[in-house]
Amino acid sequence: xxxxxxxxxxxxxxxxxxxxxxxxxxxxxxxxxxxxxxxxxxxxxxxxxxxxxxxxxxxxxxxxxxxxxxxxxxxxxxxxxxxxxxxxxxxxxxxxxxxxxxxxxxxxxx
Numbered sequence: 001x002x003x004x005x006x007x008x009x010x011x012x013x014x015x016x017x018x019x020x021x022x023x024x025x026x027x028x029x030x031x032x033x034x035x036x037x038x039x040x041x042x043x044x045x046x047x048x049x050x051x052x053x054x055x056x057x058x059x060x061x062x063x064x065x066x067x068x069x070x071x072x073x074x075x076x077x078x079x080x081x082x083x084x085x086x087x088x089x090x091x092x093x094x095x096x097x098x099x100x101x102x103x104x105x106x107x108x109x110x
Contacts, residue, residue, distance in 0.1 A: 013069060022057045022072035028107070029055045029074030036076065036103040040086075043097060052080035076103070 015021065033053045040050035053076060060073045078100070080086070089096040 016069065016071045017059050018072070022074075025072050025074030026055060026057050027074070029076045032076045032103050032107055035106045036078070036099050039097070039099045039102055043086075043095075049078065049080045049083065049086050052078050052083065054079055076100070 033055050036053055037050050044050060056075050056077065058073050058075050059070050061068055062071045078086075082090075084090075085093065086097050087100060088098075
């Protein structure tokens, strides 16, 4: 008995950027936003950082062993002017809170 599988590459490409995959990616990015906001409460001063998380849907280019192709992505961004300082520290506050790194680790646990 032999089995023959024909792959429809254009269908896979369409699925990779389709609304169902994009919705799942945004849902995971939204879950990440909740985790990040909770972590930010540990050092809340003005609330600006915690309130500056934004979730968006984007199409990104993915490189794999099969080549490069577009895929849907859910993206979590912090648009606070001091987001980098919160993440890595700066000359005014040397504490690096690593909120996004810790969020990524927490997502792996869930």
